[in-house]
Amino acid sequence: MKAAVLKSFGSPLAIEEAADPVLGTGEVIVDVIATRVLSYMNEVFSGARNYALDLPIIPGPGGIGRVRAIGPDATKLSVGDWVFCDPTVRSRDDAAAPDIALQGLTAPGAGAMRLQQHFRHGSFAEQMRVPTENVKRLGTIASEDATRWCALGTLLVPYGGFLAASLQPGETVLVSGATGNFGSAAVSVALAMGAACVVAPGRNDKILADLVRRFGDRVKPVKLSGNEDHDRESMKRAAPGPIDCVLDIMPPSVSTNVVRAAIMTVRPNGRVVLMGGVGMAGGAGLELPYPWIMRNCISIHGVWMYPPDAASRLIALVRAGLLRLEEYEATAFDLDHANEAVAHAAANGGPFKLTVIRP
Structure with a gap:
């Protein structure tokens, strides 16, 4: 061959x-x-x-x-x-x-x-x-x-994250890294799974507008400024209510401040999924406040890839017309x-x- x-x-x-x-x-x-x-x-x-x-x-x-x-x-x-x-x-x-x-x-x-x-x-x-x-x-x-x-190979990665977080129809999701290849896939997967709203932060106005064009007003774009506290509040305001789940799928090159700002938008008893590359290229690791995690009962899931049955389940979403490969x-x-x-x-x-x- x-x-x-x-x-x-x-x-x-x-x-x-x-x-x-x-x-x-x-x-x-x-x-x-x-x-x-x-x-x-x-x-x-x-x-x-x-x-x-x-x-x-x-x-x-x-x-x-x-x-x-x-x-x-x-x-x-x-x-x-x-x-x-x-x-x-x-x-x-x-x-x-x-x-x-x-x-x-x-x-x-x-x-x-x-x-x-x-x-x-x-x-x-x-x-x-x-x-x-x-x-x-x-x-x-x-x-x-x-x-x-x-x-499918791209879509499966964020799908594995949302399965780990037990994402439920009607919930509000924030995708940290929404303007990237895997992040934009995460937006489409969350909506296919029934998310009522996806908060999509990023710095690229063109890509943010394109996400809204593709998926409608269930996507709430947020232009990031680089100021951690300001950005965190902007992301919270963009959501119609408490943010139930945050998926981080940022690449290794991104500052930990940007990642932390997104993670700490999640509501008490909310879930955070870490699938990105923080620290993989050296540099500082991600620091999250212990009291905030403990007192707010935050669940943090580290996820690499997806469970063995995920591909068959994702194929079913495509076959049902809920997830469009035509994008x-x-x-x-x-x-x-x-x-x-x-x-x-x-x-x-x-x-x-x-x-x-x-x-």
Whole structure:
């Protein structure tokens, strides 16, 4: 099969022939039709993000494809099924605290690296081998629609955060980082889950206005000034009532003051979900007042990715018409132009934009 291979950090992907994956028990072979290129893939490949990858490797976190072969433990899948390949691979021998690797992207920790050494290669290839439980049926789709279905990989991340927070229909949500790629996805997911209102703070007037244009007056934009106390009060005033849940999905480059201002808008007995990058690039960590957390009974959830059943549940939201993949503008490249796709993703990583490789 043809594949894009990362042989060393800082070098371009090599487009070459690789061995076809070999099916084992508990595994599925999928023909990759479309796969998302993350906006920061160039930083992963350069080594700047310091992601744990045992090279050489075929990168690519998940994707959309059709089942080529199934193992003896698959009872619902059939050859030819359209599927989403979930990149979040979990060890199977400790359900309470599994090791987790992101197939084709990173493996933090010794246990996760052992997973990567087996489920080694990702989706920048014509075929990939995936754990059976990570293959989620989509139902019938047209081949050209596979490109936009790649948005599932982005939408799933904030969806996992809202599931952890037990977001309920009719609640008011604040998305800290609403003008980013994952943050704008969080706005759409919260509304699809029935949020009555989403407070969307940010500094980019154009993107804030676009969120309102897309989703209507259930989105309450707030222009941030950079003053922590002022911004906190502005966000509270924008909400029609108490803020039930705050999701932080800010990137590593953002000041902790901005993150803290948003978190501390939540009501007493409210929930906070931390999914962002504070402290990941060095610098100060996030400081929150112990008395405020304790006296206001604030629940704080640290969430990385999402539970195993999240993809199937999110697919159901799309199929019901509650979550619109049509919001996404996609640009597709073939596998021979994988390096151009990585460069394009880095330059075009805004809200509701997708860069996709179609092997």
